[in-house]
Amino acid sequence: MSDPAAPVLSVRDLVTRIGGNAVVDGVSFDVAPGEVVALVGESGSGKSLTALSVMGLLPAAARAAAGSVRLEGEELLSAPERRLRRIRGQSLSMIFQEPVASLNPLMRVGEQVAESLVVHGRAGRAEAQARAVEMLARVGIPDPAARARQYPAELSGGMCQRVMIACALISEPRLLIADEPTTALDVTIQAQILTLMKRLRADFGTAILIITHDMGVVADIADRVCVMYGGRIVETGTAEEIFARPSHPYTRLLLSTIPRLSGARKELLRSIEGSVPDVSDWPEGCRFRSRCPLAQEDCAQVPPHVPVAGQPGHTAACLHLERIGEMT
């Protein structure tokens, strides 16, 4: 904590297994104070399980088998459950993919927002309730005092999502993990939530790890990006670097398949051939090998991360980076 630039979160060589499969296979990344890092990539690539490993909230079938997860220098993977619970109530919070499902339907929303303050003895009931109403106002809920007395079913999806964010932020965490926080929402509500997250980062200096598959959301909010495919990070860099110079064949293809608002209409879109293999069928070596247009025999070895020319911090895990130009 003495070094203000030291990362809030530091994940090193994380391996999370389900049965015999390493569904997260050697993932490393940092999140600096006040920084927004986006985890993007294919469905099933291990984004949620990476986040849940950090939270210590893995499903019963899964186990963080190796590596290290440090929050402000403290190792979490070996921390006892009691300690983790305390950390989750204070310095670490998460917003889940399904807002409605993750709220308690039988509890008034104000109480849910206040709960972590009360449980961790950081405020009395009355004070916690007052702060909950204040937090509901901050996340843009109109008439917060009245809304606080309502149940989740009486609120729209967008409002439930804002209640979830209020729950996550009331403890003023150092790190907020948001797993697809806007996927279930419409673009206008999504824009409101993203604006809110940016404001909270500015106000509280909260670091954010956001999981999304929407490259527009990434461009809007992320400082840095980690692109995942097949349980591994295949490319990482600043948002500007990743968009201006995608260097892993998967990233390059991913960005080229998105229809642009300024692009030609009615033409065939670029697409990535083949389908996403199931974990049990992930190829040996480079996992993108079964769909990569540049694949060669030596891609049967695991590619190491190598720096992309001239951009420190921008790395890609591909054995044939020099041929990326061939893909246009």
Next chain:
Amino acid sequence: MSAATPLLRVEELRVHFPLTGGFTGRRTGAVKAVDGVSLEIGPGETVALVGESGCGKSTAGNAILGLVRATGGRILFEGEDILGAGPERQRALRRDMQVIFQDPVSALNPKLTVGQCIAEPLVIAGRPKAARAARVAELLELVGLLPGHAGRYPNELSGGQRQRVVIARALALEPKLIICDEPVSALDVSIRSQIVNLLMRLQAELGLSYLFIAHDLSVVRHISDRVVVMYLGTVAEEGPTDALFDHPTHPYTEALLAAIPLPDPAAQRAKPPFALEGDLPSPANPPAGCPFVTRCPERGPDCAALRPVLADTGHGSRAACLVRLPAARPG
């Protein structure tokens, strides 16, 4: 609107769901899920239906398909009123209209093989067995699946492959119109463009018309000829795709377009901050005047009392906004 007789013409469609309350289960009101929607789809045309969650897009599509009962308005297919037709005739007409839903997993019976799933509509239509096998083989090829896929079960396929099966099944009886309700939303990012391409190719080859219900406005802009923007069960704006995207007139259309995050950090961060506040009102209790009045940054003195009607924008599109278009005043 499109020349000649449109394939589908929907006039003032209404779908009100009764709201019942209390112990008696008495009718206490109505959810006005679709409240006066008109649209036309020409042969070979793609018309997109966009708007916020809960604005009535799926309900409108389901009413056209006869999956929910229209409580008002007319639906004309090739000029013939389907709501007025007898059950036999309705069934025949509805053969020409098929649907592709969002979720390819629940759309397929897990106990049937892919071949059986695709053949199902052919069985129901009474096609002879030999003809069915040949048609299934043809359909598999048409949607880019291999003959070997016919013997597999849906859970042995990827999400994109399953959606191809759903599309093959929808095509089995050679429909003229396919209602695509969020056909790519549940698919992996890298698979979406494959399916969008497939839909475009099939349209070119078979002359299909699509009613394309979607959230993703970049995809909508890419594939549709016309766009209908819905808000709270009503049409806020409609017109040719270019007119809507280049010259949005309704404040809600403007907000929708401004809200799309651009996949380009410099461009996205240069945009002014998004201004819209508030939530969608409940369709059980919509505002009396303009449906958008509770969130509209432009609202004027009459907006809460007067319900605007669609008026020409001067760009080939029509919008329902009192402040922007004086001709949108009712009466």
